[in-house]
Amino acid sequence: xxxxxxxxxxxxxRLIERPVAAAPRPSADGDGAGPDAGTSRDTVFSSRDVxxxxxTFRAVRDVTFDVHTHEIMALIGPSGCxxxxxxxxxxxxxxxxxxxxxxxxxxxxxxxxxxERVDPVEVxxxxxxxxxxxxxxxxxxxxxxxxxxxxxxxxxxxxxxVENSLRKAALWEEVSDRLSDSALGLSGGQQQRLCIARxxxxxxxxxxxxxxxxxxxxxxxxxxxxxxxxxxQDYTIMIVTHNMQQAARxxxxxxxxxxxxxxxxxxxxxxxxEVDSTQKIFxxxxxxxxxxxxxxxxx
Amino acid sequence: xxxxxxxxxELLTVxxxxxxxxxxxxxxxxxxxxxxxxxxxVLVSALIVWxxxxxxxxxxxxxxxxxxxxxxxxxxxRGLYDIPTIVVSTLIVTGIAMVVAGPLGLGAAVYLSExxxxxxxxxxxxxxxxxxxxxxxxxxxxxxxxxxxxxxxRIGKNVFxxxxxxxxxxxxxxxxxxxxxxxxQYREGAADPSARIGAVASIAxxxxxxxxxxxxxxxVWLEFAPNNAGSLAAAGIGVxxxxxxxxxxxxxxxxxxxxxxxxxxxxxxxxxxxxTATTVVLPAAISGIVAAFIVAISRAIGETMVxxxxxxxxxxxxxxxxxxxxGLTMTAAMASLASGTDSVVGEGLTFQSLYFVGLLLFLITxxxxxxxxxFVSKVREAY
Numbered sequence: 042x043x044x045x046x047x048x049x050x051x052x053x054x055r056l057i058e059r060p061v062a063a064a065p066r067p068s069a070d071g072d073g074a075g076p077d078a079g080t081s082r083d084t085v086f087s088s089r090d091v092x093x094x095x096x097t098f099r100a101v102r103d104v105t106f107d108v109h110t111h112e113i114m115a116l117i118g119p120s121g122c123x124x125x126x127x128x129x130x131x132x133x134x135x136x137x138x139x140x141x142x143x144x145x146x147x148x149x150x151x152x153x154x155x156x157e158r159v160d161p162v163e164v165x166x167x168x169x170x171x172x173x174x175x176x177x178x179x180x181x182x183x184x185x186x187x188x189x190x191x192x193x194x195x196x197x198x199x200x201x202x203v204e205n206s207l208r209k210a211a212l213w214e215e216v217s218d219r220l221s222d223s224a225l226g227l228s229g230g231q232q233q234r235l236c237i238a239r240x241x242x243x244x245x246x247x248x249x250x251x252x253x254x255x256x257x258x259x260x261x262x263x264x265x266x267x268x269x270x271x272x273x274q275d276y277t278i279m280i281v282t283h284n285m286q287q288a289a290r291x292x293x294x295x296x297x298x299x300x301x302x303x304x305x306x307x308x309x310x311x312x313x314x315e316v317d318s319t320q321k322i323f324x325x326x327x328x329x330x331x332x333x334x335x336x337x338x339x340x
Numbered sequence: 341x342x343x344x345x346x347x348x349x350e351l352l353t354v355x356x357x358x359x360x361x362x363x364x365x366x367x368x369x370x371x372x373x374x375x376x377x378x379x380x381x382v383l384v385s386a387l388i389v390w391x392x393x394x395x396x397x398x399x400x401x402x403x404x405x406x407x408x409x410x411x412x413x414x415x416x417x418r419g420l421y422d423i424p425t426i427v428v429s430t431l432i433v434t435g436i437a438m439v440v441a442g443p444l445g446l447g448a449a450v451y452l453s454e455x456x457x458x459x460x461x462x463x464x465x466x467x468x469x470x471x472x473x474x475x476x477x478x479x480x481x482x483x484x485x486x487x488x489x490x491x492x493x494r495i496g497k498n499v500f501x502x503x504x505x506x507x508x509x510x511x512x513x514x515x516x517x518x519x520x521x522x523x524x525q526y527r528e529g530a531a532d533p534s535a536r537i538g539a540v541a542s543i544a545x546x547x548x549x550x551x552x553x554x555x556x557x558x559x560v561w562l563e564f565a566p567n568n569a570g571s572l573a574a575a576g577i578g579v580x581x582x583x584x585x586x587x588x589x590x591x592x593x594x595x596x597x598x599x600x601x602x603x604x605x606x607x608x609x610x611x612x613x614x615x616t617a618t619t620v621v622l623p624a625a626i627s628g629i630v631a632a633f634i635v636a637i638s639r640a641i642g643e644t645m646v647x648x649x650x651x652x653x654x655x656x657x658x659x660x661x662x663x664x665x666x667g668l669t670m671t672a673a674m675a676s677l678a679s680g681t682d683s684v685v686g687e688g689l690t691f692q693s694l695y696f697v698g699l700l701l702f703l704i705t706x707x708x709x710x711x712x713x714x715f716v717s718k719v720r721e722a723y
Contacts, residue, residue, distance in 0.1 A: 132608065134604065134607070134608065137603070137604065137607055139457050139458070162610050162611070162612055163610070165607065165608055165609065165610045166609075166610035169608065169609070170604075170608035172601060172604060172605065172608075174601060176599075176601040176602060176604070176605045177605075178602060178605065178606075178620055178624075179602075179623070179624055180623070188606070188609055188611075188619075189609035189610060189611075192606075192609060192610055192611040192615055192619070193610060236605070239605075239609065240608070240609070243609055243610060
């Protein structure tokens, strides 16, 4: 599962055309996060000036940052700051919303995800997603996990895929004797781990997690957080969270977003304030807005 | 929240907490009037069933049973009430109607719920619902004057063969898949003899049904004679058009009720739209879709005007198993006998035969509904 060779197809043009604009990103003080804005070898994603529009409304403005392999990147910020919207750009989930439009570039292992020749379905097979609310299909536990491989055309060896994915998601012990029961009979925390297993079963490179614990109790949350630490060796993880403690606990790097309020129509546009190592964001952030947020003075 | 001040709250008496008597009377009156409204409709239904049963019972006890089975057709004025004639005609019309309305209605529903953007939806859905508002007499006229000569008369034969082949091949594919899983089950539970009998019996049954259907289709195709007058096929297509909006709108409601989070989950796993529609949305909406089909079948069985006008028979018909002949469905048989005057002309039991046929219709729809609700609760993927 761990390969640092690019899996993306290389026939699409490499798109780092723009010199790195004034990224709102100070250099971290050297604990390995390698905040070089260019594409270093271990860069999985780099976004450059990403804007997301819903119709004419700009939901997110000029987001620029990089994500590195085998790190957990947390996106934090107050409600309405566009962090989920940004996350959904990375596997082209925003394509499902008819009015949504994304400008700028997001390169994934050197290829622009928004190149017109890129098929969003292929992108989603490499970049899996776990949603805010556990959303298992109304099918058996087995069929839930086998869904992705089946859709990709796999017919043999499904039993192994299901078992391995459930083991990785730390759910195998609890469900191995009732794989044919409905997934809806599981508890909320189990359902969410099932959704993680389902995402893992496709064999992705990256997992995007959109507030995966917000519907769960503290014990279930702790299990998911442990799980994230375990699977971090195999995947790159981006997680949106409302919970600052969670970001501080699980992530290596944190991006802080906030919202600009437009006084004329009370709409909000999300902006990226700063990206840095999680330790620095929570102890000694460069921007005053970040400091106000992480110390609880705002948001 | 505890208030530490020692001020006592003002005391209340029971009277202060009572409803005014006039108000209470009004509540009681409203309640009982609503109950009466509910009871009246139940009572009317019960009376209808009672009158049906009474006259049908007369028919059952007095009719010469030899006249109701194996005769050459439905000739009530001559005292020949061959029930298979009208039942088979009804089945043919209903079958053709479902062949027309099933794919079109379900296709429209999938398009509306999974593909159409808001702008297309905003005119397409009302347009479909307008189709539901066309009076059936208009459709009957259309079926007689356009569908019968143009669709059935000119291209009916080949369309029939192609459709028949498509349906049979689909059936063969489904039954082959079922047989495969039965065989697999049998192999897995190898020693169980009942599994073996089940596997063999189901395969044999599928083969027999397939063979009979194939023979019937070829027979009809070979005997086809162009006929510009009405026919069961023309009536069936007309009824099918009439039921498209029903299938489409109920199925679409069921699919629209499937939460978007499931579609997102499926898309996030790399499924394309059509895969999501067939493997996630349709199974999750199956109860509503089956309900749509059952409602449509009930409607097709009960539809009268279109089959009466375009069915190609007046008030009597020979037995037929061919959709290209004229025929009399159960409803058309009733309508033709009872049209115009309050006196039903014919042999002694003609009047009672109407009730008997009506009771039969009632039982068919009732059992359909029961089967449907059983089926739905069994296969439903609740979300």
